Amino acid sequence: MLDHETTIAMIVRAKDGDEHAKSMLIEHNMPLIKSIAKRYRNKQVDYEDLLQLGALGFVKAINNFDTSYNVRFSTYAVPMIAGEIKRFIRDDGAIKVSRVLKTLCSKIQAYIQEYCQQHGSQPSIEQIARKFEVDEQEVVFALDSNKYPVSLFEKFDDDNNQCVMDKLSDGQTSDDVVDKILLKDMIRSLPEREKKVIILRYYRDKTQSEIAALLGVSQVQISRIESKVLTRLRKALA
Numbered sequence: 001m002l003d004h005e006t007t008i009a010m011i012v013r014a015k016d017g018d019e020h021a022k023s024m025l026i027e028h029n030m031p032l033i034k035s036i037a038k039r040y041r042n043k044q045v046d047y048e049d050l051l052q053l054g055a056l057g058f059v060k061a062i063n064n065f066d067t068s069y070n071v072r073f074s075t076y077a078v079p080m081i082a083g084e085i086k087r088f089i090r091d092d093g094a095i096k097v098s099r100v101l102k103t104l105c106s107k108i109q110a111y112i113q114e115y116c117q118q119h120g121s122q123p124s125i126e127q128i129a130r131k132f133e134v135d136e137q138e139v140v141f142a143l144d145s146n147k148y149p150v151s152l153f154e155k156f157d158d159d160n161n162q163c164v165m166d167k168l169s170d171g172q173t174s175d176d177v178v179d180k181i182l183l184k185d186m187i188r189s190l191p192e193r194e195k196k197v198i199i200l201r202y203y204r205d206k207t208q209s210e211i212a213a214l215l216g217v218s219q220v221q222i223s224r225i226e227s228k229v230l231t232r233l234r235k236a237l238a
Contacts, residue, residue: 002028007073014062025062026055032074033058036081040089050085057084104142107132124214125200140199194229197222 002010002025013021026033037050061080065073108128115123129136187198193215200206200214208226212219 004072008067011062011065011067011073022059022062026058029058029074029077032077033081036078037085039082040085045089049088053085053088054081057081060084101142104132104134104138108139108142125196126214136196140203143204190229194225197225198229201226 007025010018010021010025014025033051033054037047037054040050041047057080058077061073061077064080065076111128111131112122115127123131125136125139128139132139134142187195190198196215197211200211201208206214208219208222212222215222
């Protein structure tokens with residue numbers, strides 16, 4: 001793969017319409033695209049189709065990448081590539097969201113709308129779980145079932161102008177980044193409070209302040225919990 005400086009220079013050229021630069025970027029980053037596509041084998045989608053979908057996600061990453069951010073391009077490209085593949089599998093492929101989960105999601109959304117009209121605010125995850133007599137994690141997964149994967153380029157801290165990707169350490173391999181994105185099994189094994197914070201931050205796109213209000217603690221406590229968990233997960237994947 002190309003070094004960081006060369007990659008940035010070619011991205012600038014590609015965004016200016018240089019098709020040769022775009023082709024070179026795809027060619028040199030094909031190992032990255034393949035490493036992600038391999039994760040979705042055995043999903044009744046041809047491997048060649050997975051590669052094409054991955055390449056499409058990669059091109060979108062080129063077009064949307066902001067070179068002013070001090071992050072490696074691969075850190076941004078990985079969720080774009082994986083997201084393109086996952087959207088196809090979910091919307092057009094063999095893997096579908098279960099009818100039970102969809103039904104629960106519809107009921108929860110109706111309840112949230114009714115609650116907001118009556119109280120002027122959204123119910124907490126805990127309140128929703130009690131209402132439908134399910135686990136809080138099941139509530140989060142149900143609500144997440146009708147959303148596209150969230151890009152790691154999304155802002156999570158408006159005060160510091162940080163993105164989710166900024167929480168990933170630099171200088172890591174492409175496989176390391178892929179592993180960090182596909183963390184669901186490890187997240188499920190976390191203690192309940194830590195799991196709740198991570199799910200709300202990275203699956204429900206909540207800010208630290210919003211989570212603090214939901215859990216009845218300070219924003220500083222949420223920040224400490226998040227930092228501690230991310231450090232532990234990085235060590236586990238090292």
